[in-house]
Amino acid sequence: MKTTQFALPHVVIVGAGFGGLRAARRLARLPVRVTLIDRNNYHLFQPLLYQVATAGVSAADIAYPVRAVLRRQKNARFLLAEVRQVDLLNRRLLTSAGEVSYDYLILAVGGQTHYFGQDGLAAHTFGLKTLADADSIRDHVLTLFERASRESDPNRRRALLTFAVAGGGPSGVEMAGALSELIRLALPRDFPGFDVSEARVLLLEAADYLLPAMPPDLRQAALRVLQRKGVEVRLGARVQSYDGQRIELASGEIIPSRTLIWAAGIRAVELVQNLPVEHAAAGRVRVDPTLQLPGFPEVFVIGDAAYLEDEQGNPLPMVAPVAMQQADAVVENLRRRLDGQSLLAFQYRDPGMLATIGRNQAVARLGRFHLRGFIAWAMWVAVHILQLIGFRNRLVVMINWAWDYFLYERALRLIQTPPQPGRLPQQEAGRLGNG
Amino acid sequence: MKTTQFALPHVVIVGAGFGGLRAARRLARLPVRVTLIDRNNYHLFQPLLYQVATAGVSAADIAYPVRAVLRRQKNARFLLAEVRQVDLLNRRLLTSAGEVSYDYLILAVGGQTHYFGQDGLAAHTFGLKTLADADSIRDHVLTLFERASRESDPNRRRALLTFAVAGGGPSGVEMAGALSELIRLALPRDFPGFDVSEARVLLLEAADYLLPAMPPDLRQAALRVLQRKGVEVRLGARVQSYDGQRIELASGEIIPSRTLIWAAGIRAVELVQNLPVEHAAAGRVRVDPTLQLPGFPEVFVIGDAAYLEDEQGNPLPMVAPVAMQQADAVVENLRRRLDGQSLLAFQYRDPGMLATIGRNQAVARLGRFHLRGFIAWAMWVAVHILQLIGFRNRLVVMINWAWDYFLYERALRLIQTPPQPGRLPQQEAGRLGNG
Numbered sequence: 004m005k006t007t008q009f010a011l012p013h014v015v016i017v018g019a020g021f022g023g024l025r026a027a028r029r030l031a032r033l034p035v036r037v038t039l040i041d042r043n044n045y046h047l048f049q050p051l052l053y054q055v056a057t058a059g060v061s062a063a064d065i066a067y068p069v070r071a072v073l074r075r076q077k078n079a080r081f082l083l084a085e086v087r088q089v090d091l092l093n094r095r096l097l098t099s100a101g102e103v104s105y106d107y108l109i110l111a112v113g114g115q116t117h118y119f120g121q122d123g124l125a126a127h128t129f130g131l132k133t134l135a136d137a138d139s140i141r142d143h144v145l146t147l148f149e150r151a152s153r154e155s156d157p158n159r160r161r162a163l164l165t166f167a168v169a170g171g172g173p174s175g176v177e178m179a180g181a182l183s184e185l186i187r188l189a190l191p192r193d194f195p196g197f198d199v200s201e202a203r204v205l206l207l208e209a210a211d212y213l214l215p216a217m218p219p220d221l222r223q224a225a226l227r228v229l230q231r232k233g234v235e236v237r238l239g240a241r242v243q244s245y246d247g248q249r250i251e252l253a254s255g256e257i258i259p260s261r262t263l264i265w266a267a268g269i270r271a272v273e274l275v276q277n278l279p280v281e282h283a284a285a286g287r288v289r290v291d292p293t294l295q296l297p298g299f300p301e302v303f304v305i306g307d308a309a310y311l312e313d314e315q316g317n318p319l320p321m322v323a324p325v326a327m328q329q330a331d332a333v334v335e336n337l338r339r340r341l342d343g344q345s346l347l348a349f350q351y352r353d354p355g356m357l358a359t360i361g362r363n364q365a366v367a368r369l370g371r372f373h374l375r376g377f378i379a380w381a382m383w384v385a386v387h388i389l390q391l392i393g394f395r396n397r398l399v400v401m402i403n404w405a406w407d408y409f410l411y412e413r414a415l416r417l418i419q420t421p422p423q424p425g426r427l428p429q430q431e432a433g434r435l436g437n438g
Numbered sequence: 439m440k441t442t443q444f445a446l447p448h449v450v451i452v453g454a455g456f457g458g459l460r461a462a463r464r465l466a467r468l469p470v471r472v473t474l475i476d477r478n479n480y481h482l483f484q485p486l487l488y489q490v491a492t493a494g495v496s497a498a499d500i501a502y503p504v505r506a507v508l509r510r511q512k513n514a515r516f517l518l519a520e521v522r523q524v525d526l527l528n529r530r531l532l533t534s535a536g537e538v539s540y541d542y543l544i545l546a547v548g549g550q551t552h553y554f555g556q557d558g559l560a561a562h563t564f565g566l567k568t569l570a571d572a573d574s575i576r577d578h579v580l581t582l583f584e585r586a587s588r589e590s591d592p593n594r595r596r597a598l599l600t601f602a603v604a605g606g607g608p609s610g611v612e613m614a615g616a617l618s619e620l621i622r623l624a625l626p627r628d629f630p631g632f633d634v635s636e637a638r639v640l641l642l643e644a645a646d647y648l649l650p651a652m653p654p655d656l657r658q659a660a661l662r663v664l665q666r667k668g669v670e671v672r673l674g675a676r677v678q679s680y681d682g683q684r685i686e687l688a689s690g691e692i693i694p695s696r697t698l699i700w701a702a703g704i705r706a707v708e709l710v711q712n713l714p715v716e717h718a719a720a721g722r723v724r725v726d727p728t729l730q731l732p733g734f735p736e737v738f739v740i741g742d743a744a745y746l747e748d749e750q751g752n753p754l755p756m757v758a759p760v761a762m763q764q765a766d767a768v769v770e771n772l773r774r775r776l777d778g779q780s781l782l783a784f785q786y787r788d789p790g791m792l793a794t795i796g797r798n799q800a801v802a803r804l805g806r807f808h809l810r811g812f813i814a815w816a817m818w819v820a821v822h823i824l825q826l827i828g829f830r831n832r833l834v835v836m837i838n839w840a841w842d843y844f845l846y847e848r849a850l851r852l853i854q855t856p857p858q859p860g861r862l863p864q865q866e867a868g869r870l871g872n873g
Contacts, residue, residue, distance in 0.1 A: 044580065044853045061498040066852050070628035080630075083584040083853075100588055134854060145479065149518040153535055193505035195515075417480045417501050418518075419569060 011036045011078075014337065015096065015105035017086050017274075019046050019069045022306035022326030023111030027079055028072070029334040033341065037079040038103065040096070044068055044083050047134060050323070053174065055137035056264075057181040058145070058189070058417075062134045086112075086274055091299050107301050109333055112275060114307035114321055117268030117285060127247040128265040131174055140264060142418045144182070147261055149418075151201075152194050162259040164202040167250055169242050170267030171208030172215065173358040176225055178266055179206040179234045180360035187233055188362075204234045205258065207250075209241040209267075214366070216320060216356055221366040224375045228364045242267070269321050275308040283310035283318070292348035294333050303336070305329035313351055324354050359383045446471045446513075449772065450531065450540035452521050452709075454481050454504045457741040457761030458546030462514055463507070464769040468776065472514040473538065475531070479503055479518050482569060485758070488609065490572035491699075492616040493580070493624070493852075497569045521547075521709055526734050542736050544768055547710060549742035549756055552703030552720060562682040563700040566609055575699060577853045579617070582696055584853075586636075587629050593694075599637040600695040602685055604677050605702030606643030607650065608793040611660055613701055614641040614669045615795035622668055623797075639669045640693065642685075644676040644702070649801070651755060651791055656801040659810045663799045677702070704756050710743040718745035718753070727783035729768050738771070740764035748786055759789050794818045 012035045016023045019041035027039045045066040054060045073079045084100035095104045116130035129143065130136045144166065151163040166186070168179045183204040191197050206213075206229065212222045213229075213236065229236050241253040242263070250258040270276075271286035280296060281289045287310035288296065294309065296302040306326030311319050319325050329349060336346040355369035357379065365379035374382065447470045451458045454476035462474045480501040489495045508514045519535035524543070531538045551565035564578065565571045579601065586598040601621070603614045618639040626632050641648075641664065647657045648664075648671065664671050676688040677698070685693040705711075706721035715731060716724045722745035723731065729744065731737040741761030746754050754760050764784060771781040790804035792814065800814035809817065 044584065061496055062854060063496040063498075063852060068628065068852060074627055074630075082588065083581075146518075149479065153517065192509055193503065195509075417498060417503060418478065419497060 012106040012341070013038065013104065014107045014109065015040065015103055016109040016111060017041075017096070018111035018113055018306075019043070019081075020049070020111060020113045020306065020326065021323040022113075022330045023109065024069070024072060025327050025330035026109050026111060026305070026334055028076065029331060030337070031076045031078060033078075033334070033338055035078065035107075035337070035341075037076075038082055038105075039069065039073065039079060040082045040084055040086055040098065040103065041069060042083070042085040042099075044070065044081075046072065049132070052131055052134075052137045053178040053181050055134065056131065056140035056144075056178065057185045058141050059181065059185075062138060066134060089274065089278060089302075091279070091296075091302065094301065105301075107337060108303065109330075110275065110296075110302065110304045110308055111306050111326065111330070112272050112308050113326075114269035114285075115272050116265055117270035118265065119268060121242075121244070124242070124245055124263075124265060127245050128169070128263045131178060131264060131266050132269075138419060143262060144185070145418045148190055148194060148197075152197065157201075158259075161201060161203075162248070163261055165205065165258065165260040166203065166262045166264075167205040167207055167258065167260045168264045168266055169207045170265065171206060171210065171213035171236075171238075172266065173356070175206060175208070175264075175266035176213055176229065176358050176360060178264055179204055179236075180229060180232055180364075182264075183229075183232045183234045184361045205260070206234050206236045207240040207242055207252070208236070208238050209253075211238050213238075214358055217358070217366060217368055218373060221368060221373055221375060225358060225360060225366045228360045228366075228375075232361050232364075269307060271308050275304070285321075287318075293336055293346040294329055294349050295336075295346070303333045305333055311349065319351055322356075325351060328352065357383045357386065447541040447776070448473065448539065449542045449544065450475065450538055451544040451546060452476075452531070453546035453548055453741075454478070454516075455484070455546060455548045455741065455761065456758040457548075457765045458544065459504070459507060460762050460765035461544050461546065461740070461769055463511065464766060465772070466511045466513060468513075468769070468773055470513065470542075470772070470776075472511075473517055473540075474504065474508065474514060475517045475519055475521055475533065475538065476504060477518070477520040477534075479505065479516075481507065484567070487566055487569075487572045488613040488616050490569065491566065491575035491579075491613065492620045493576050494616065494620075497573060501569060524709065524713060524737075526714070526731075526737065529736065540736075542772060543738065544765075545710065545731075545737065545739045545743055546741050546761065546765070547707050547743050548761075549704035549720075550707050551700055552705035553700065554703060556677075556679070559677070559680055559698075559700060562680050563604070563698045566613060566699060566701050567704075573854060578697060579620070580853045583625055583629060583632075587632065592636075596636060596638075597683070597694040598696055600640065600693065601638065601697045601699075602640040602642060602693065602695045603699045603701055604642045605700065606641060606645065606648035606671075606673075607701065608791070610641060610643070610699075610701035611648055611664065611793050611795060613699055614639055614671075615664060615667055615799070617699075618664075618667045618669045619796045640695070641669050641671045642675040642677055642687070643671070643673050644688075646673050648673075649793055652793070652801060652803055653808060656803060656808055656810060660793060660795060660801045663795045663801075663810075667796050667799075704742060706743050710739070722753075728771055728781040729764055729784050730771075730781070738768045740768055746784065754786055757791075760786060763787065792818045792821065 014035045014037050016027050016039045019039055024046050027037055030037045045068050048065040051065045055062055069081050073081055084098040086096050086098045088097040095102050116132055118124045129140045147163045151160050154160045166182055168175050186202045187199055191199055213225050214222050226236055243251045243253045245263050250260050250263055275288055276286040278288055283289050288304055290304050290309045290311055294303045296304055307321040332349045339346055357367045359365040363377050363380050365383045367374040367379040449470045449472050451462050451474045454474055459481050462472055465472045480503050483500040486500045490497055504516050508516055519533040521531050521533045523532040529540055551567055553559045564575045582598045586595050589595045601617055603610050621637045622634055626634055648660050649657050661671055678686045678688045680698050685695050685698055711721035713723055718724050723739055725739050725744045725746055729738045731739055742756040767784045774781055792802045794800040798812050798815050800818045802809040802814040
């Protein structure tokens with residue numbers, strides 16, 4: 004740190020997700036020092052995590068080193084650390100790399116998987132928020148196929164090949180669609196003699212419809228596409244418990260399954276839940292319309308961690324466009340504060356919503372327009388590839404997708420780590436060979 | 439398995455490395471049933487492991503699913519399992535997936551890191567044999583750079599930035615060269631203010647020369663290139679012990695270092711060492727010139743697991759060309775045996791040897807020709823990219839390399855897993871920020 008910069012206000016940003024990284028870059032123009040803190044050294048393009056989980060792209064394709072993003076920004080530095088506590092009164096953070104003081108703080112820490120108090124679910128389900136989650140799902144699914152290929156008992160084989168996804172929002176819909184295609188299109192080529200009809204993909208949703216943020220006609224369209232792709236969509240199906248072997252629904256129904264991917268909810272991380280301020284649902288903190296923390300005007304909270312309502316009184320959704328627009332708003336408000344101007348209230352401009360369902364289908368709401376089918380899917384591909392940071396990543400992801408699209412091939416279906424103990428029952432000794 | 443095949447002899451191959459996979463494919467033409475067993479579901483292109491370790495390519499670029507390779511081969515199937523014991527008398531294998539009987543067995547299980555009885559070394563060093571090894575090294579090196587960037591004590595910073603490689607064979611030379619380039623060319627762009635002269639790469643070799651399989655002029659050339667690239671080559675330096683903090687040499691010298699990559703030896707895996715037959719150095723089993731296990735003519739051993747001497751009485755090296763030529767020889771001998779002909783003795787045709795040293799330097803021995811410098815490097819790139827199985831992998835690796843070569847950029851420098859406990863000392867609490 005050069006001495007000439009010491010007089011500049013120190014803005015600390017926690018979280019290098021969509022909101023935090025955008026805020027850091029936008030702050031290049033302001034007379035401040037910026038420290039961006041994240042526990043990972045990469046920015047993760049979360050919308051494509053389900054593609055890593057279903058062997059469509061590899062982890063490196065959707066993650067980009069934060070230092071490479073900030074390299075040319077002279078007023079910013081990166082700190083790899085876990086933030087353990089926010090000391091609001093003393094304006095400092097306690098982190099795994101020591102204390103960090105701030106003049107202004109932007110909390111952009113995102114969310115984590117929400118089990119709604121059913122902690123038993125956390126032990127046996129797969130989340131879908133981190134690279135490790137996605138790698139685990141891929142390894143697990145591929146390992147189950149290997150197990151099933153040498154299992155002679157039909158009931159056990161069926162349980163091994165029953166893959167359940169809980170949650171009918173965009174993540175659950177995308178995951179179920181991609182999983183069904185992996186199973187129906189890619190894996191049968193690898194497992195000769197494999198009977199696809201033995202494998203099931205279940206999408207379990209507690210409500211009576213999918214994609215709550217979509218208009219009814221697109222919800223219906225998504226449902227039909229999923230069913231056409233072989234996904235068993237179960238509406239009104241609330242998961243009661245799961246022990247790694249059997250899913251119990253609130254109705255009392257039991258579904259034997261070795262796989263439950265939990266995409267049913269997101270809540271604020273502990274760091275945010277522990278803040279001594281007023282919280283809303285899912286542990287989000289209520290912020291002022293200016294995105295400031297009430298009582299702490301030097302602290303801004305954005306993205307999944309912040310609770311704010313739109314003009315109709317609906318909570319702003321936990322999606323990337325909200326976080327990125329809030330990042331822009333916070334940087335503008337910081338500029339105003341440094342210039343002695345009054346701050347502006349945040350206004351969300353809803354850009355619409357896209358959800359993809361497999362290789363060539365999607366539903367999209369764009370203002371007044373409702374799109375579905377191939378055109379919506381093509382738009383989804385274009386939007387996501389363009390948003391991916393880094394030209395090389397874009398190129399590699401495009402090659403992988405083009406390859407996959409035209410050849411139904413998945414070169415990435417590697418089991419990189421052995422299955423976790425406890426996740427699978429001990430192997431039954433079978434007899435193979437001359438038999 | 440179709441009933442018409444039941445009468446066909448069952449050939450079981452253990453190991454999907456260079457030898458095992460080649461044997462499986464060559465057996466397509468013989469009237470046999472083939473079962474290929476590996477504990478991983480992929481073939482690993484080991485010569486490029488050091489590139490994964492130094493963030494040059496990602497794991498998926500150098501691994502290819504075995505099932506994709508065997509997909510069109512009707513007489514072959516794949517079994518994902520760990521082989522725990524070979525029951526030679528009863529002609530069966532005990533595996534994690536049950537028993538597997540064989541009529542003929544081809545053991546192609548490769549080697550593992552050899553610590554020469556110094557088991558203490560295994561606990562704190564990094565091997566370089568598996569994808570997990572390579573991922574661990576990359577995560578570790580990048581994490582140390584993050585730590586060093588916020589460490590104010592010069593001695594501790596120096597220990598964090600001292601990277602040692604033990605072993606002056608091709609693996610050690612390649613690893614040290616690539617590590618030095620990662621540190622000198624790529625990372626300084628990510629860590630502004632980082633003083634490259636604080637970082638050291640040490641190559642420790644017990645003998646008085648590098649690359650024992652190379653002629654003396656190329657050993658000298660490799661040494662000079664490494665030194666020019668900033669690698670401190672220490673000849674006559676035998677590692678005595680390492681506790682994760684300090685490397686002790688046989689001379690009594692202590693080198694404080696948080697990283698020791700062990701590329702100093704390969705030995706046969708336990709499965710081979712436990713065979714009740716005569717063993718040679720490094721636990722390899724002595725095989726007949728026909729590659730059969732003495733006393734068990736239905737068992738063939740190839741590659742790193744087999745000990746055989748050339749006409750001059752030198753042991754055949756543990757390299758891919760030996761394994762692949764032996765695979766061809768075993769398949770030919772199997773054909774002869776099925777046809778009632780006498781078996782042939784294996785003859786190794788030495789294709790030469792290549793070792794690369796960073797971005798644009800290599801040494802190569804090709805028959806009478808000794809090559810060095812850029813031309814040898816270009817040949818190395820061509821040979822390796824052509825050998826990589828799968829066109830997509832080739833394309834992606836080429837893009838990564840071209841990108842890296844022209845832009846000194848490493849998009850893959852992601853820390854994917856948190857550092858292992860014990861590997862690094864507990865973080866000292868520092869004070870950052872306005873301080």
